[in-house]
Amino acid sequence: MSPPAASSGVRMSNSSLRAWVHEVAALTRPQHVYWCDGSQAEIDRLCAEMVDDGTLIPLDPVKHPGCFYARSHVNDVARVEDRTFICSPEKSDAGPTNNWSDPAAMHTLLKQILDGCMAGRTMYVLPYLMGPPKSPMARVGIEITDSPYVVANMRIMTRMGQIALDELGDRDDFVKGIHSVAHLNPAERYISHFPAENLVISVNSNYGGNALLGKKCFALRLASVLARDEGWMAEHMLIIGITDPTGRKTYVAAAFPSACGKTNLAMLVPPPEDLEAGWKVETIGDDIAWLKFGADGRLHGVNPEHGFFGVAPGTSLATNPNAMLSCRTNTIFTNVALLSDHTVWWEGMDGPPPTQAFDWRGNLWTPQSPTPAAHPNSRFTAPASQCPSISPDWEKPEGVPIHAILFGGRRTTTIPLVYQAFHWRHGTFVGASMTSEKTAAAEGKVGELRHDPMAMLPFCGYHMADYWRHWIAMGERGGSRMPSVFHVNWFRKDTNGRWLWPGFRQNMRVLKWMVRRVHGEVDAEKTAIGLVPHADDLGLNELGITGNAAEQLLGVDRAAWMAETEERDRFFQRFEDRLPPEIFFENAALRFRLVMRRSA
Numbered sequence: 001m002s003p004p005a006a007s008s009g010v011r012m013s014n015s016s017l018r019a020w021v022h023e024v025a026a027l028t029r030p031q032h033v034y035w036c037d038g039s040q041a042e043i044d045r046l047c048a049e050m051v052d053d054g055t056l057i058p059l060d061p062v063k064h065p066g067c068f069y070a071r072s073h074v075n076d077v078a079r080v081e082d083r084t085f086i087c088s089p090e091k092s093d094a095g096p097t098n099n100w101s102d103p104a105a106m107h108t109l110l111k112q113i114l115d116g117c118m119a120g121r122t123m124y125v126l127p128y129l130m131g132p133p134k135s136p137m138a139r140v141g142i143e144i145t146d147s148p149y150v151v152a153n154m155r156i157m158t159r160m161g162q163i164a165l166d167e168l169g170d171r172d173d174f175v176k177g178i179h180s181v182a183h184l185n186p187a188e189r190y191i192s193h194f195p196a197e198n199l200v201i202s203v204n205s206n207y208g209g210n211a212l213l214g215k216k217c218f219a220l221r222l223a224s225v226l227a228r229d230e231g232w233m234a235e236h237m238l239i240i241g242i243t244d245p246t247g248r249k250t251y252v253a254a255a256f257p258s259a260c261g262k263t264n265l266a267m268l269v270p271p272p273e274d275l276e277a278g279w280k281v282e283t284i285g286d287d288i289a290w291l292k293f294g295a296d297g298r299l300h301g302v303n304p305e306h307g308f309f310g311v312a313p314g315t316s317l318a319t320n321p322n323a324m325l326s327c328r329t330n331t332i333f334t335n336v337a338l339l340s341d342h343t344v345w346w347e348g349m350d351g352p353p354p355t356q357a358f359d360w361r362g363n364l365w366t367p368q369s370p371t372p373a374a375h376p377n378s379r380f381t382a383p384a385s386q387c388p389s390i391s392p393d394w395e396k397p398e399g400v401p402i403h404a405i406l407f408g409g410r411r412t413t414t415i416p417l418v419y420q421a422f423h424w425r426h427g428t429f430v431g432a433s434m435t436s437e438k439t440a441a442a443e444g445k446v447g448e449l450r451h452d453p454m455a456m457l458p459f460c461g462y463h464m465a466d467y468w469r470h471w472i473a474m475g476e477r478g479g480s481r482m483p484s485v486f487h488v489n490w491f492r493k494d495t496n497g498r499w500l501w502p503g504f505r506q507n508m509r510v511l512k513w514m515v516r517r518v519h520g521e522v523d524a525e526k527t528a529i530g531l532v533p534h535a536d537d538l539g540l541n542e543l544g545i546t547g548n549a550a551e552q553l554l555g556v557d558r559a560a561w562m563a564e565t566e567e568r569d570r571f572f573q574r575f576e577d578r579l580p581p582e583i584f585f586e587n588a589a590l591r592f593r594l595v596m597r598r599s600a
């Protein structure tokens, strides 16, 4: 017998959904089953319950109305890539960059963990929509969870509740997610994807991408498989709209690895002189883009999400005022520091540090403490609609036309500030070759250089070489209407370890150059690696970047690039004969140009 449904107002007549929910309840055996309608009253009630049991601490109602503070378990603070599995029927379909498990074996293992795991708890059924309402690109997911914290976060991050059930109707093509905090036992933590069943099962974590199943699990790992099969793209990309002084809009999608600057670029405020001249940057999304050909033959992008799960440390009014304003109200802060006046703090916030605080573990902290007050992967969960720079186009059902795609990573050496790929196939190679220093967004050693193709290493739901093949095939379909491709690196350092590039709002200089390139309004220098700007076209002089610094930022170091191509070859060899020959060819062509050119 299935447990009684706690009353909520949802209207639903989908029998396959009902049957699946019963099946999960029979296995996990919760005390109550509750269907979320997504209403304000419902979330107010849930948050009040979480305040009562200590899960949430309400923040100052004047300085931070509608905001809550949360701490995760100390062993559960980031995505766990080594516990994340792609359970495709064939091992070879997961590819060498994913952990694979046999689906039947994984189901058996997870059944044991899920068996009775919700005893004494409420099981929440969360219907949610990824993508704008009434959009042909939108999809419905259902997450079943025993975590009210997940419900509160998912209500910000997605369009949750009745709206999703209404969009689903009687169809059975919803993406299934089963999540249980279980015992938060890291040894039994599994984030398992079953692409053939449109299913994710996540147990023993309650943090970010491990637990908010609409985000990386659905909108990237499972969606990348759907996208391959249906001829579209699911990418780890922000989307912005740039308005120039003539009023023309240029849309850019950008893939940077986790904690490498997507949210910051998505909310960029141009420098005063550009604002005065009429430049404007508007936010469409900050983490995930779904791209599909529109009726005009161009790639169009939507942001499937409805909120931001943004990195807190380093975010300030000086670096990202729009993020600070987005998270002033109706926000959940997780693992930042708590001050005694019920406000929050993190490293890099404006002004001097507080004289004392409670750190992310709940311990008393002072500026003399040897550890940071906020966890490096502490985050704010804020509604996208609250962002001052949110674009009027952000919920357009047909999405926005994408003119340029930008790749980037954290590289202290070799990779210049910006260069443009010669064409789509070369751009695919540029994306496939991305490397970046690891950040705190995932468990593991921070700072280690690793390959992260298209910023999708942890998020591609199938064989990475097939994913590159899909990129090439999309390019063949789109022909001359495909976006121009660029690569940027905001993170170059000089020999003394200082940033060579001021970054943040000064990145506008690079965006302006890209806009002019897209519309054929500025020349570039043809080098072995691609098309590089003339220093004057970025106004490097105005920033006091001259001589050796300018050379380091924009130059091509032939020896370092030769080493780069060798490293790429080693990486590409891992894909054996599944590697698209185009990728192999582009690396050989790069090496040829490096060797043959008199000036690189």
Ligand code: GTP
Binding pocket: 256, 257, 258, 259, 260, 261, 262, 263, 264, 265, 286, 287, 309, 310, 311, 313, 314, 315, 319, 441, 490, 491, 499, 502, 503, 504, 507
């Ligand atoms: P995920 O949400 O993990 O996918 O991260 P993200 O790509 O959105 O990264 P985010 O914009 O949150 O930036 C992460 C860190 O990089 C923050 O600490 C920023 O302050 C820092 N950062 C962002 N842009 C720049 C830049 O232009 N220069 C420098 N030096 N740091 C930057």
Ligand code: SPV
Binding pocket: 078, 079, 207, 208, 209, 210, 215, 216, 257, 258, 259, 287, 309, 441, 442
């Ligand atoms: C990332 O790591 O890329 C994030 C945070 O955006 S999480 O939702 O945890 O994946």
Ligand code: MN
Binding pocket: 236, 257, 258, 259, 287
């Ligand atoms: Mn991300």
